Amino acid sequence: MAGNTPSDAPSAPSRPERKSLANALRTETVGGVVLLAAAVVALVLANTALSGLYEDVRDFHFGIPALGLDLSIGHWASDGLLTVFFFVAGIELKRELVDGELRDPRAAALPIVAAVCGMAVPALFYLAVNASGGGDLNGWAIPMATDIAFALGVLAVVGTHLPSGLRAFLLTLAIVDDLGAIMVIAVFYTSTLNVWALAGAFAGLALFHTLHHRLGVRGWYFYVPLGVAIWALMYNSGVHATIAGVAMGMLLRAKTRPEEESSPAERIEHVVRPYSAGLAVPLFALFAAGVSVSGSALADAARQPEALGTALGLFAGKVVGIFCGTYLTARFTRARLSPDLAWADVAGMSMLAGIGFTVSLLVTELAFTGSPETTEHVKAAVLVASFAAALAACVLLRIRNAKYAKLARHGSAD
Template sequence: MTALRAPARKFLGRLSLPERTFVADALRTETVGGVLLLLATIAALIWANTPLHDSYASVAHFHLGPAALGLDLSVEHWAADGLLAVFFFVAGIELKRELVAGDLRDPKAALLPVVAAVCGMAVPALVYALTNALGGGSLDGWAVPTATDIAFALAVLAVIGTSLPSALRAFLLTLAVVDDLFAILIIAIFFTEDIDLAALGGAVIGLAVFWLLLRKGIRGWYVYVPLALVIWGLMYNSGVHATIAGVAMGLMLRCHRREGEEHSPGEHIEHLVRPLSAGLAVPLFALFSAGVVVSGSALGDVFTRPETLGVVLGLVVGKAVGVFGGTWLTARFTRATLNEDLAWADVAAVATLAGIGFTVSLLIGELAFQGDEALTDEIKAAVLVGSVIAAALATALLKIRNAKYRALCEVEERDDDRDGVPDIYEEDDPAYHLRMAEIYERKAAEHRRLAEVKGGAGAGDDGPA
């Protein structure tokens, strides 16, 4: 007797309507933020490569903050450790939501994007390590090319006018969420040196109070914002990167909906804070981190020095090979079937787009080569070059299939009965077919009425003749 086999899972299949709505809202904000990020990067490069470059350095290195609390930091430092804590706070909420209500909730469904993200980080690190081992460079920057910048990737999509189907966009977003998780672990484990146990203990106590207040249902920004600032300050002084405080608080928020709730507290707060993160925190970080001197010789050096070449190859080659290879192998061995409307070339294009590593790559570059300002700037230039090359390659690959994507998006958005729910989600609902039949009958009746009016008018005109 032949054993029954479980049906193969669908990879990049249609999202559920709530998930599609959430992804669309999140990506809409990230796209706007990505355009602002792109503009901030261009502004930083212009500012740093014109006669005003001295003022750029003066502003970036200007110190402010209470020295008594150990927070007398430069503007550049505030942007990296302070503003990015907001970015990682949102990343923490995203991760929590994915774990309790999104694609990562189901271990079988989560396996593919998680493996793709892990391979998409491991292969770039391996490419960097091999490049520097063969070239005699430093291995300190192995983590720089491992990150994907979802906002920058979406900005590229917005600029080139490519409409990705929701399943591909959700896959890219899930990749970025898992990517952020591992980036957080890398920062916490590999870029923490001297630990101040007293400050760390204070931060942990603050987080415990934060968690307890949430569980008690205490509300009010005037309670949580001051507490969050205290936790952040203690975390910074502990020697652990301060952005970890943002992640920890994000993970504590409840992201599942209770009966009668339209949105969970985590979703509500994410909706409020995401524009601040995407529209202010990340662009300001880019403004004070991406301002590197760019010249013909400097760009040439990117391809000759092993550290910088490793970053470029890691982003352009390592990311594409890692994400695509991890996806294909997982689908192959779990018998997951690709959505019949898409092809593996589409996965390859998204994998190439994942090579745009900007915000977190710049942050890790600063941490990896702290104390060597010249090499830090060269690494930043390499991140910019690698991201631009990845964006150009992804643009070419996506443009080839853009007509197909546009057709798929039109099908996803079609709402003939104008009830606010795309028709594709109602095709199996008998009530939907009844509504559509009524709509078509009304249209047919209207056409018949117009034809009768036109016919009557014609007969009246012909009579006197």
């Protein structure tokens, strides 16, 4: 039959096609769209007749029990694949510290203060709601996080004429925010500690540093097996395994030598980012965002202090913390807002930072391990609050974008 001929069989993408796809996934817009699509698919699967199949797949266990790695597919996504995302975040942080906004304390002062206030105030919102409502205080860190992929993706879509300084401010803020989330996960969400496994992970990181910095070894076939071993040891130590990804990203050399066109950190980030944006983060979202969003489920979540505190922390706490922290720092210190930016731009960016999603969903799973119902309700709150923050930010930033576009047209006419 004609349909069975080899010429009719689907062919693998050509090298130019693969290159085009990888370049697309490196852009914030496409990465954000893929992440959003994965979350929508998860919600559809969890709220239709396919919910039973979805849960069976998510909870299916496989691995190597002898190595302490018998995990469900959902945990492989959150503890394993998400390590790739944190690896890229670690590289971004290293590059910012070495050759970016964080290198100059004066330029970094405002976004750093904004990030700290944007973590502290949402946590206080959560604690206030749950202390008065008798909720579980262990989820205080959930509304602290800002999702880099989503926030920058939305900004790229709506901010075609916004000042470039706004993106730099948001990127620096989000990176510092991620660093804070990483520290919180490592310190506050480590229940038991296996000292020997942790020592093994540190020994692996020391070997990673020696191979990379002192011996100049470049072959991926050395680093991938070593990275997997470090990750497995970190997982078995009790410290969340994604910390291994951050540590390895931070250990990469970010300075360019005279004989190099780019640094190893830049080259490796260029290679790994499409896998993070196109595979690791969407698969995590696929298995983490599948919660019930029926009217009754949302009503139950609205009555639960943990969910309410999370939603208020992300939607209101982020805006209050970031905007007020930035304004007061500029008002009472020598730190100054970029002359290209207006305070209305900062307000829109503050709303955008309320998109918690990836890290917020991860912390939710860590905070309420013994309460599946609370986990589901808080995840729903994260999704609703993130969507509301994105919508509010889009409205304000579109208004600002129209103003800057008008100024650009007038400038061209002049």
